[in-house]
Amino acid sequence: MASWGEASQSRLIGKRIARLSGKEKVTGKAKYTFDINRPGILYGRILRSEVAHANVTDLDLTRAEELPGVKAVIPLIEVGRKVRFQGQEIAAVAAETDDIAKDALRLIYIELEELPFVVTEADAMAEGAPQIRDDWKGNQSNPGTNKNGDVEAGFAEAAVTVEATYHTPVQTHVCLETHGHVAEWIDEQNLTVWASTQAVFGVRNDLARRFELPANQVRVITEHMGGGFGSKFGPGVEGHTAAQLSRMTGRPVKLMLTRKAEHLVAGNRPSMTQHVKAGATRDGRLIAYDMRGYGTGGISSGAGFQAPYVYHVPNRRTERFNVAVNAGNQRAMRAPGHPQGAFAMDSLMDELAEKLGMNPLEFRRINDSNEVRQAQYTLGAQEIGWHRRNSVPGSGTGIKKRGIGVGSGLWGGGGGRGTQARVTINADGTVEAVTGTQDIGTGIRTAIAIIVAEELGLSPTDISVKIGDSGPGLPSGGSGGSQTTASVAPVIKTAAAAAKQKLFEHVGPLLQAPVDDLRVGTGTIYVASDRTKTVAWRQATGLLGQESISEGGTWDQELRQGGVAGTQFAEVEVDTQTGHVKVLKIVAVQDCGLAINRLTTESQINGGVIMGLGQALLEERIMDPQTGRMLNANLEDYKVPGTFEIPEIKSIVFDTHRKVTGVGEPPCIPTLGAIANAVYNAIGVRIRELPITPDKVLTALAEKKA
Amino acid sequence: MDKFSYVNATSLKQVTSLLSDSGWGEVMMIAGGTDLLSELKEYIETPKTLVNLKTLPGMDSISANASGLKIGALVTVADIAMHPTIQQHYTVLAQAAASVATPQIRNVGTLGGNLCQRPRCWYYRDETVNCLKKGGDICYAVNGLSKYHAILGGDPVYIVHPSDIAPALIALNASLKIAGPEGEKTLKVEEFFTLPAANPFRENVLEPNEIVVEVQVPQPKPNTKSFYLKAREKGAPDFALASVAGVFEMTGKTCQTASVVLGGVAPAPWRSAEAETALTGKMINESVSRKAGAEAVKDAQPMNDNVYKVTLTQNLVSRTAMMAVS
DSSP states (O other), X not given: OOOOOOGGGOSSTTSOOOOTTHHHHHTTOSOBGGGOOOTTOEEEEEEEOSSSSEEEEEEEOHHHHHSTTEEEEEESSOTTOEEOSTTOEEEEEEESSHHHHHHHHTTOEEEEEEOOOOOSHHHHHSTTOOOOOTTSSTTBOOOEEEEESOHHXXXXXXXXXXXXXXXXXXXXXXXXXXXXXXXXXXXXXXEEEEEOOSOHHHHHHHHHHHTTOOXXXXXXXXXXXXXXXXXXXXXXXXXXXXXXHHHHHTSOEEEEOOHHHHHHHSOEEOOEEEEEEEEEOTTSOEEEEEEEEEEEBTTBOOOOOOSSOSSOOSEEEEEEEEEOOSSOOOOOOSSTTHHHHHHHHHHHHHHHHHHHTOOHHHHHHHHOOXXXXXXXXXXXXXXXXXXXXXXXXXXXXXXXXXXXXXXXXXXXXOOOSOOOEEEEEOTTSOEEEEEBOOOSSSOHHHHHHHHHHHHHTOOGGGEEEEOSBSTTOOBOOOSOTTOHHHHHHHHHHHHHHHHHHXXXXXXXXXXXXXXXXXXXXXXXXXXXXEEEEEEEHHHHHHTTTTOOEEXXXXXXXXXXXXXXXXXXXXXXXXXXXXXXXEEEEEEEEEEOBBOSSHHHHHHHHHHHHHHHHHHHHTOOOOBOTTTOOBTTOSSSSSOOOOGGGOOEEEEEEEOOSSSBOOOSSGXXXXXXXXXXXXXHHHHSOOOOBSSOOHHHHHHHHHHHHO | OOOXXXXXXXXXXXXXXXXXXXXXXXXXXXXXXXXXXXXXXXXXXXXXXXXXXXXXXXXXOEEEETTEEEEETTSBHHHHHHOHHHHHHSHXXXXXXXXXXXXXXXXXXXXXXXXXXXXXXTTTTOTXXXXXXXXXXXXXXXXXXXXXXXXXXXXXXXXXXXXXXXXXXXXXXXXXXEEETTEEEEEEHHHHBOOTTTOSSOSBOOOTTOEEEXXXXXXXXXXXXXXXXXXXXXXXXXXXXXXXXXXEEEETTEEEEEEEEEESSSSSOEEOHHHHHHHTTSBOOHHHHHHHHXXXXXXXOOOSSOTHHHHHHHHHHHXXXXXXXX
């Protein structure tokens, strides 16, 4: 049975190894889609609706077409159709310069008959609200209901109950590199596209369908990409448009979204509102849970969230529905449905514990059947100094009050079939590993190098890793569901092992030893039963002569495992005069199986914590009911964490087994609840609505005083 | 942005004559450009000509002597923040400058630009929203989302003035020199800023053909303590939710004179005479400082979303006063 071996036997796997592309990235040498320039390139731009809901009554592209330097103008909506959200595509241009393209957009004539709109959940659900989807009755989709056990009997058994409403707003992905493509038709039947995507083969297949080409005549390249978080699985309208403009003009076209469009149309995490009632028995068992909740995914549906979450409640009833508003569609966003569900559940857990007069960590222990998380509670509590928390919330003295809180999460991340890879050993000793995955930022490029180097007795920098290109025809799945490493690693390992085996067949006669008696050392191959018999790597590969070894890999179920638990502890300081919350420290204990590269695994956890912190304290899409506009479609008023917001983060790689598991998503889940509970512990007032901004803190403190 | 011609300035006379016939918006001045460029990119402004002020000689230095400071309008925000004399004797000014934006912006943004920058209001900054400030009929903040808007002096335009440096200069009793076609004039920085009731379209008294050339700051008395406190949602870059520039002449714990100027809460930097009165001649302690805070906001008229600013401003004023005795 295949295995990753014992930790003590690993030379590289599980160690802290610097990202191979790190230097290129920090020096600006790494080429992202934004940086791609091709001979004869044109610049694409998209005209978007500024209004939330309207009939298109006229569209005239003539003046834009006549502007010198404009090479193509295409409509993206027909007269007679409706625009249903701000940012919806109207038309696109391709021009010799980006400035000409921008000027051309302003020459497009569009006549809109504005319609009543709704941009907030409250407005959408109000009586007499305008109907905004033709295929729905009203602006709410049918509730999905779920029932287990006997809720009424459960509440009858409860010693305490809590009734509360928790809300998280829409959060946008804020990819540092906005969505976009450079499209270039090599000839009428062959399209090459540089894409900022988290699914090279997904984009390839989509474009092939759209342009009715055999899939292998579309090549998609993503050498480096600046963030996706679930929003970059397909080419989208902008990708189709870039390819269309390129085909019309016979020239390469670069079309990257503006920051504003990125907020408006490139996806978001749906909002969540939960009205929940829950009960617990005197001895601290969750006994009943009744939740009615909704969220908006914009004009689409799909506003799901986890409820209840992590902790087991035997008697439960849940009812969820989607609310449509005139705003851009949701897309998958780092752990879809989990962070918002975790915030509500962990807040609820603290509220119940307080009513029971029980330590909130003790209450969690009673209701959490996961043994990994039980161990994490112990470790995390020790790291943060749980005993230092205020036993009476808000009881600290002084203007700046400190508090400590805890939150939990879970995820799958076990990987799956669908990756093909080749490992090639050349006669000159060079080694190549090729697969069609892409590095969304998790460090898969480095992980591949580590696995191959471990297998062949080389150094990661000796391995030439070729990913992010559909050209070689070795497919791999999209980077979603925290699946990349767990999907790719087994195939790479088996490919490297197969290549090694082939090399051993050449080396065996030289060392006069049977193949199964050969082992790799560090840059050597030796005979296990007689270690004096050894050959240097270069000498061994020299035996290949004119040939190379090139071996594929196979999926091996035994090398990976899904299902992770995580818990985080936060310490915050709340300035009770300004309402400002400063996170002092986060302890993130993340279950993760075998960490191929401990350094980038820690980076993953750090990044998740920062994203969770942003959602807890800063981020919110602000829609104006008056104008239908998003008021903060920029990075001035849409606030993401910056240097001053980043606390001390203690990322603990809690490796419980030697099988590969992905952790891209889970570390962003428990942060919200941990911070919200820490704020409560600091000031003794609970804020049930994210983000916890100074206005909410000051208002809550004023209400407490009154 | 729309196309424009670009002229390098050679003299103040040339600048004012280039400006003189055009009214607002046709010919505009650019120095650091940190505010103007975003207005151009968003088509909030569409000038035909930009006059580059950075080529003007002699306007980019700080001189400090016993009578006070002279700071050219082209001095960068960073230079003000880092100047040792300003840090030592005009602390509130150095602190205010250091709180502006990010190092990159402070390195190019200028004093003149900081004082003349336009509002950050999210309705004003949206090209497609024709608000009152831009000649439309209504201030959208009134019935809209007003979290970052004014609690004092708003009517009829509820923007807040975004400058951090202006409250500090007013608290230090600074003056400002303006050049125009008729020559130069000097006025108090406090008199430079106007409220929307006087002019809903502009934030100061500058005429279309005038330019700020210098700021003069009298040297505070040796027993002066001064502070700039700025509350914001994010460490940087972020504009003030509310800020307080406080300048206190102290004898022991007694405040002889007090200057208290608020930022981020009104369409102009807002001198709180009420807070000053509450502190002047008093031994500063918890209750006196709390009274000063309450006095500062007693006329506040918050909107739907900015009631919190009343408490915040009150607390910041109290905190600033307490810093004078700590």
